[in-house]
Amino acid sequence: MKKHNGHSTTIIKRSARRSHSGHHGGAWKVAFADFTLAMMALFMVLWIMGASTEEERHEIVAMFYTDTLFDIFSSRDTPAGSNTLPLFDPAGSPLPVARATTAPAPEPETPQAREARSQREIEELARLIAQITSVYNAQSNLHIEIVPQGLRILITDDQQREMFQRSSAILAPFFQRLLGEFAPALNTIEHKIMITGHTDATRYRDQQRYNNWNLSGDRALQARQVLTDAGLNEQRIVQVSGMADQMLFHPEDPHHAANRRIEIMVLTHSASEALYQFFGHHGQNVVRPIIENLSLVTE
Template sequence: MKKGSHTTIIKRGGKKAHHGVHTGAWKVAFADFTLAMMALFMVLWIVGAVSKEERQEIVANLNGTSIFDGTVFSPISDPAAIAGPAPIMTSLPVQAAEANESAEQEASQPESLENVLSRSDRELNELGEAIARITAELNAQGNLSLEKVPQGLRILLQDDDDRVMFERGSAQMTPFFTRLLSELAPVFNRIDNKVIINGHTDAANYRDNAGYNNWNLSGDRALAARTVLAKGGLEAKRVLQVNAMADRMLLDPKNPLSARNRRIEIMVLTQSASDTLYQFYGRNGVKVVKPIAERLQ
């Protein structure tokens, strides 16, 4: 070998197995699958969003038939249809849109006082019927009574000869009345009316030097009723007031110790009664509520 010359070395390696060529076909298949799923969800959404009549109209348009007379129509099959203006047909979706627009216009206009009072009275009647059904199911007719008054619906829960709502001098509600109030609680959420809960006692007095009296007892019982209603599902915003009445408003004044005087009263107020109460105290501390007659004009 001459000095300064270079030697070329060739290294032969073993042949390696070749894997299949990745052409990306799986991406196309996945895209087709995704598109098909999206189309399926769109179809399901459209089926759920439109009414039965609207679906029939859509199918009729796709098949080239009319749901009104069962005849076949095609807007371009008749040359005369091209020459002249096409007849105007009001479809069901258009009718629905016009009805929605009319409803929105009516909603934007102030509701009359007569309509408000009529609607409120109807809702209170429906509420009374629902409460009466629950009372009958629990056989509590002797413990619950309903009365329509100008301010709304008055619900009285009280003792009878067989059941007591609270033990004497206690604010712990008994199991039967706890169940009764729990069953009634969701019913009050069906309407927007506010609720006042009043606690009443009989005229039995504590000792003069007692630190606890009928004011405390009636207030604690009213709060206990509110707690049971809240646990049963009554929305917190429904309750406007919780009052302690002590023995100031006896149902049976000739028998001041009668069980009829020991009661919880739930007042479901009309809208006008709620507005009047807000006028006394103001909404959030500010007297901003106008009388309902002025507000609706």
């Protein structure tokens, strides 16, 4: 304080205080760790879904819906007379576990019931194939028939779309996608499948080098390859064949576009059994009796 001319002057000095950031806790680290863990779990789920097949994904989902040991037994105490066997954890306390029980064997299905079930499955498959065809707007290229032998699916050419390039077994992209959609539908039932290729009456100039028999067979094989690549079980296909122009769809017009077709025949159980009886199961019903008869003749 200074005095000037009898007046006193007060001088106040203000010192600037340094600002210090408040103390931050570790809560943000916990939140960041939770976020990182959640992202890692998300990437793991996406990776598993991408790397596993559809059947494996169904098995994984089924595992989450099954009861675990701790869901079944919420208490460690085993009641007297219960049908359990004790297990021991590291602490030495018993854990009850259910005794395995044998489920009663299902009654054998009668041939009539099996055939009725087969017919219902084929009818449902026909509806599913029709829905796929409608989505692709391919009704003019598809004909579906339910016949006594099973479900007959005809995929044909028309004036707007050709299934194969002319005189070749190269499948057009549109029909390749359509057949690929059929594969999961065909997998929904366990019936055997026949694939047959057909051509119109147009012939090659050099019948010795390549003809309609070769072409129809190659087209049937190409259809089989597309179906199996799309997921159809190979064991379901019992026959792949070519019939050239011997079974025309429009016999009154041998060169009609619809004569160029692929037929997928989904056989009933009785029809597939009849086929096996004709060819024999791995040949034992056909080849072996012939060999035995020949041996008797030579003797």
